[in-house]
Amino acid sequence: MTQNHCATEDQQGFKLVRVSGEVDLSWSQRLRKTILDALATGRPVAVDLSQVTYIDSSGIAALVEGFQNARGKGQRFNLVAVSKPVHAVLELARLDRVFPIFANLDEANK
Amino acid sequence: MTLPTAVSARDRSIGAEEVGILADFSHAFAATLDIDETLRRAVAQIAEYMNAEAAAVFLVDEDGSSVCRASAGPVDVVGLRVERGKGIVGRAIAENRVQLVRDTTRDPDFLGNQRGFLSRSILSAPLDSANGPIGALQVLNKRDGALFDTHDADVLRLLAVPTALALNNARLSRELVEQNRIKREFQLARQMQKTLLPPRRRDLPIVAMNLPAREISGDFYDYFEVDDGRIAFCVGDVAGKGMDAALLMVRASSCLRWAGKDGATPGVWLSRVNQELCETVTRGMFVCALVGYLDRNTSQIELASAGFPPLLLYRDGRFREIPADGPPLGILKDTGYDAQRLALAGGSLYAFSDGVTDVRGPDRRPIGMDGVRDLIKRVAGVSPRARVRAMVGHLRKLALADDTTLMLLADDDAPTRYLGGMGGLSDPQNLCLVRRAVSDIVVGLGFNETERQRLVLSVDEAVANVIRHAYGGSIDGRVELSFWLDPGAVRFELRDFASPVDATRIRPRDLSECRPGGLGINLIDSVMDEWTFLRPDGGGNLLRMVKRLP
Numbered sequence: 001m002t003q004n005h006c007a008t009e010d011q012q013g014f015k016l017v018r019v020s021g022e023v024d025l026s027w028s029q030r031l032r033k034t035i036l037d038a039l040a041t042g043r044p045v046a047v048d049l050s051q052v053t054y055i056d057s058s059g060i061a062a063l064v065e066g067f068q069n070a071r072g073k074g075q076r077f078n079l080v081a082v083s084k085p086v087h088a089v090l091e092l093a094r095l096d097r098v099f100p101i102f103a104n105l106d107e108a109n110k
Numbered sequence: 111m112t113l114p115t116a117v118s119a120r121d122r123s124i125g126a127e128e129v130g131i132l133a134d135f136s137h138a139f140a141a142t143l144d145i146d147e148t149l150r151r152a153v154a155q156i157a158e159y160m161n162a163e164a165a166a167v168f169l170v171d172e173d174g175s176s177v178c179r180a181s182a183g184p185v186d187v188v189g190l191r192v193e194r195g196k197g198i199v200g201r202a203i204a205e206n207r208v209q210l211v212r213d214t215t216r217d218p219d220f221l222g223n224q225r226g227f228l229s230r231s232i233l234s235a236p237l238d239s240a241n242g243p244i245g246a247l248q249v250l251n252k253r254d255g256a257l258f259d260t261h262d263a264d265v266l267r268l269l270a271v272p273t274a275l276a277l278n279n280a281r282l283s284r285e286l287v288e289q290n291r292i293k294r295e296f297q298l299a300r301q302m303q304k305t306l307l308p309p310r311r312r313d314l315p316i317v318a319m320n321l322p323a324r325e326i327s328g329d330f331y332d333y334f335e336v337d338d339g340r341i342a343f344c345v346g347d348v349a350g351k352g353m354d355a356a357l358l359m360v361r362a363s364s365c366l367r368w369a370g371k372d373g374a375t376p377g378v379w380l381s382r383v384n385q386e387l388c389e390t391v392t393r394g395m396f397v398c399a400l401v402g403y404l405d406r407n408t409s410q411i412e413l414a415s416a417g418f419p420p421l422l423l424y425r426d427g428r429f430r431e432i433p434a435d436g437p438p439l440g441i442l443k444d445t446g447y448d449a450q451r452l453a454l455a456g457g458s459l460y461a462f463s464d465g466v467t468d469v470r471g472p473d474r475r476p477i478g479m480d481g482v483r484d485l486i487k488r489v490a491g492v493s494p495r496a497r498v499r500a501m502v503g504h505l506r507k508l509a510l511a512d513d514t515t516l517m518l519l520a521d522d523d524a525p526t527r528y529l530g531g532m533g534g535l536s537d538p539q540n541l542c543l544v545r546r547a548v549s550d551i552v553v554g555l556g557f558n559e560t561e562r563q564r565l566v567l568s569v570d571e572a573v574a575n576v577i578r579h580a581y582g583g584s585i586d587g588r589v590e591l592s593f594w595l596d597p598g599a600v601r602f603e604l605r606d607f608a609s610p611v612d613a614t615r616i617r618p619r620d621l622s623e624c625r626p627g628g629l630g631i632n633l634i635d636s637v638m639d640e641w642t643f644l645r646p647d648g649g650g651n652l653l654r655m656v657k658r659l660p
Contacts, residue, residue, distance in 0.1 A: 022545070025574040026538035054545065056570050057629035064629075088563060092636060093629055 002051055006034045012105045014078075015043045020051035023059030032062035039069055044076035046108055049086045060093060067099060076100075078108045128265055131159050135269060139276030148276060149180035153247075156269055157182040160262060162249035164227065167237075167273065168192065168199045169245035176203060176245060183250065185227040197221040202234040202246040208267050209234040212257040233258040235266040237274035244277055246270075296325035299356060306363050308332050314341055315404065315521040317498045321465070321505065321514040328355035329463045329515035330363040336373040341406065344370060345418065345517050346399040347463040349438075354395065362387065362397045362439070376401050376414035380436065380447040384416065387440035396440040400461050402449075404519055409454045409527050409595055410554045411519065414447045419464050420479070423556075424486050425457030426598045430556070430660060431479070432459075452556040453659055455527075456597025458494070458520040460486060465514030469505050477508070494520040529600070531592035536577045536606070537585040544573050544591065548602070551593045555600055556660045565600075565657060568637040571630035572604050572653055580608035580651060599639070599658045607650035613643035 004021030015038040023031060038045045047063065049055075063079065070077035079101045082090070090096040102108040135155070139148055149167050157165035164183025168176040174194035181187045195204045201219050202209045211232040214220040223229055229250050236243040247270050252258060303326060307318075311333070318331045328348035336342050344366045348355045362383070369382040379401045387397060400421070402413025415421075417438030423430040436447040452459075462482065471477045477485075489500040498518050505514055529551050534540045548569045552562045573589060581587035587608055594601040618635040634641055640656040 022542060024538065024541045024545075024570065025577060026541055054567075056541075056567060056574060057633055058574060060629055085563060088560060089567060089633075092564065092567075092633060 002053055006031050008034060008038050011046075012109060013044060014046040014076075014105060014108070015039075015041055016080075016105065017045065017047045018051070019047060019049055022054035023052055023062075024054065024056045025058045028056070028058035028062050031059060032065060035062055035066040036069065039066060039073075039075060039077070042073075042075065044078070045070060046076075046078045046080050046102075046105060048080050050081035050083055052083050052086050055086050055089050057089075057093070060089060060095065063099065064095070078102055080104055080108055128268060131155070132268060132272065136272045136275075139272050139279075145277065145280035146180065149273075150182075152269075152273060153180045154182040156247065156249060156266070160233075160249050160265065161253050162233075163251040163253055165247070165249045166190075167245060167247055168203075169237075169277070170203060170243065176200065179245075183227070185225045187225055187227070190224060192221070198232045198234045199246045199248055202236045202248075203243045206236045206238060206243050208236070208263045210258055210260070210263045231257045233262055233266050235263070235270040237270050237277060239274055239278050244274065244281075247273060293325075299353075300325050300327070303327055303330070303356065303360065306330060306332075306360065308334065315406065315494070316341065316343055316517065316519055317494045318345070318515065318517040319498055319502045320516075321502060321510060323465065323510050323513050324352075326353065326356040327513045327515075328359050329465065329513040330359050331515055331517050332363060332367050334367070334371075336371065336403070338373055339406070340373065340403040342370045342373070342401070342403050343517065343519065344399060344401040345461050345463065345515060346397050347418070347465075347513070347515065349396050349398075354392075358391060358395055358397065361390075362399070366399060366401065370401055373403070376403070376412055376449040377447040380414050380416050380439065381445065384439045384445050384447075385443065388443045391440045396438040398434075398438045398463075400434075404454065404521070406521060407527065408529060408554070409456075409521060410451060411454055411459065412449050412451050412554070414449045416445075416447060419462060419467060422460045422479075422482065422486060423452060423454075423457050424460065424490070425455070425659065427487075429483055429486075451554040453554065453595060453600075454519060454521055455555075455595050455599070455659055456521075457659075458486075458490075458497075458518060461517040461519075463513060463515040465510065465512035466505065466516060468511045469514065470509040470511060472508075474509075476511075494518050526597075527595040529593040529595050531590065533588065533590040535585055536581040536587035536589050538574070538577055540589075541570055541573060545570050547591070548593075552600065555595075558660070561660070564633075564637040565602075568634045568655065569602050569604070571633050572602070572655065575630050576604065576606045576608070576651075576653075580606045580611060596656070599656050602655045602657075604653040604655070605646060605650060607648075610645055610649070611643060611651050616643065 002021045004027055006019045008015055008017050017034055017038055067077050079099045081104055082101055153165040153167055166178050166181040166187055169179050170176050176192045176199055178187045178190040192199050197219055198209050198211055211217045214229050231251055234246050234248040237245040247266055316333045320327055320329055328350055331345045333343040346362055348359045365383050365386050370379045398417040400415045400418040402411055404411050415434040416436045418434050421432040437445055466482055467478050468476045485501055489497040498516055501516060532547050545566050548566045552565050576589055590605040592603045616631055618632040638655045639658050642654050644652040646652040
């Protein structure tokens, strides 16, 4: 099982938030804070979801909050490498067309 | 039939005397089926009547030669063999004409004296049948030293008629006896096959019936209990319909029973039988089979199919088709078979050999899967046994083209089953345990992976809502979760002991409105077929969520 984890790094001009494991109520607040902190830098933010095996509505809420926060400031907020389980939940919540989703950072930079 | 021209005519016509012996002959032949005894008496009578020293009857053998079957006279020539076309007998048969040889020394075909008997004058008449001569009657040497004449030839020709008829009758009756013997043996084989089928078990939720297209069947079925209490079942269909198929059926059915005794998974079960049949079965013969287990406690079925026709699960007026997932047994060594799981849950699982779909309807075309579905719908609503009987009764009225076997698994007794449950504190750290539990419960119910993931998500969301809203984030509230299998649906019940929530205020929000919160109930609403808040005795809330089985 992948360990629940999230961390920010600088990648190709983005603040990239890498997330792994099962995102649920037990630590989604940590993800929320990490995303908001990344946005606070004013730089374009991307969230890498390739290692996420499960996400619940509290994790989705953290992403939605980040997206709205960025949109308010005209800041870029992208999801990259969205794993199948995450995509399935985004689809179920009809959010798959709301977020700007890219296969990787290169695509996001085009 | 014309007499040889060599015969000189002496004017003596067939009279009352001849009619008398003819009548005696016909009577004697008609009264007996013991042809050898009758022939012995007949040749003695012929010799006597024709005033001959000896008489004999020859019958054509399979190789075309003729063998003496009965003789009268000083020398017993029974068993004497004359090659095809040889001698006076051979000539009578080959030409299908009476042969009158007044002086044997002057006939080039005369084979010489046999077994010390001096033949001077010979008369030989063919025994005719619809398929040509089957033998010949022969008389030798007039007792008074005179020569045979054309009158004698006429008489012998006349006597040959009832003799030939009697021989024909005897042959037909022998064939009839043989046919009856084969029929009896087929009946015995059928009875033996029937003993291989299990007896009716009113205590088991399985009914099966077999209608052979001929005396014997290439189909079979079996069911029995394994040590852990599950009910094992198998249905098979051997390629072909004859005795070879029936023998393979006997082999395959015992093999299947043996291989499923220890409760091995359906995949292993089929692989074992496949291996065994591949090693021993004649090339070109194979067996389609379905094996599985029904766990009555959970109402779950685990099964694997080797080229067996698709199964039909009928529940709440809807059909689900379960296809085969491996090749038939006995074709390819080391074949692997995957097991499928599904929940019976008040439904009926119909397994049937292709004889059922191949039955010809009134339009003379096979009724196919659609015809079977119609039939299943038509018989719905009565007991499983009555349903199978009604279906078989209906199939019997149509034209059976092949062996036909029908098995029905239907557990009507206990519509609701407890699948499991868990209890714990309202700590978000426990959510992963909830997900594992739900994931384990729904795996055997026939949902696909996406559906299973959604069910896991929904229950997780429901528990998260209790933690966040009912208990306001405090982690020491009690949460209880239980899982139930109802007819056609799985039910999740989530109990908390917090203050009652206002159910009217909980409803899914408009999804077009993009905001972080309130998404959980929305997900539950789109995944579950039903969800309701109840006020249980003892306080708190009970969220009941129901998802129909696929």
